[in-house]
Amino acid sequence: MHLPKAEVLVLNFQTENYVLPKFVKRMSKLKVLIVTNYGFLQADLSNFKLLGFLPDLKRIRLEHISIPSISKDLKQLKSVQKISLFMCSIGQAFGKGSIQILDALPNLAEMHIDYCHDLVELPAELCDLICLKELSITNCHNLSSLPEKIGKLVSLEVLRLRSCTDLLELPGSIRNLKKLNFLDISYCFSIKQLPEHIGETCSLKKLNMRQCSRLQDLPASVLDLEQLKDVICDSETEILWEPFLPVLKNIHIKVVKEDINLNWLHKLPS
Structure with missing residues (x-):
């Protein structure tokens, strides 16, 4: 086939x-490539x-x-700005023998990882993507930790960790994300507390913390979140903000009532 003018494949x-x-x-x-395997198991992809x-x-x-299967065959893709991985095997992708991800994707601005069930610990190598503006990790129910080096993502504006039900905590280095304006947890x-110095994320404008049912309190540094405007929560997490509202007068607390049975989150395949 010869498709010299095609922009989407x-x-x-x-x-x-x-x-x-x-x-x-x-x-x-070509500007957009979408590869979908409809087989039962994850497919090995070659000639990447x-x-x-x-x-x-x-x-x-x-x-x-x-x-x-592709990380060892990956060449430099200078123009690639967005990668989405859905139901992929990713846990061992950036280990020994793989190309350095910063060398392969020096201008990557968005990474979306969704339903990747073998992801237990986010590879520290991903924190070398210094141009990354949006990191979205959703429905990865076995993810239990993020690397401390996540603070190196100094260009990050959006960090989405929705429905990572085994995630225990946010690294303290999140305080270095000075451009972060949206955090979704x-x-x-499983998260019991927010980082002590989360108030140093000075550009944070929106925080989604619905159904963070194990959170017991908030660190005093939330008083330093002067740019924070919107907090999305449920009736339980709303209570945690009450002691701070006399100071944080510009915050809008949006309480969302859950009308669905949340048990489905624990029944997804692992």
Whole structure:
């Protein structure tokens, strides 16, 4: 096939091994690549190095793919700004023998990781993505910890950790995220406390903390969140803010009532 003007390529298949077709190398105008495996197991994807020949490629979405199978074959993708990984195997993707992710994706601005059930600990290597503005990790129910180095993501504006039900805490280095304006920890049932110095995230404007049912109190440093305008919570977490409201007069507390049975979160496949 010869598709020199194509800007979007969608590849659907159902197999345990898939080789990117050679004609991809000649798709010089390609901007978006979506690869979806409909098989029962995550697929090994090879020939990924062909993407290194695409100067305009901006977005990549991979569904049900083994990320370790491509990380050793990954070449520098300077133009890629957004990567989405859905139901992928990612836990061993950036270990020994893999290319440094900063070398491969030096201009990555958005990373979305959703329903990646083998993700137990976020690889510290991801914290080398210094251009990253949005990191979204959702429905990764076995994720229990974030690296302390997450404070190196100095360009980060959005950190979304929704429904990471085993996540125990946020690293103290979050205080270094001076550009962070939105933090979403909703449905993170296992978090017991916020970092002591969270008040140093001086640009934080919106905080979603619905169903953080194990939170007992808030650190005194929340009084330093002068830019904070919107807090989304439930009736239980709303109570935690009451002692601070006489000082934080500009905060709008939005209480959301839950009309669904939250037990479904624990019944998802692991």
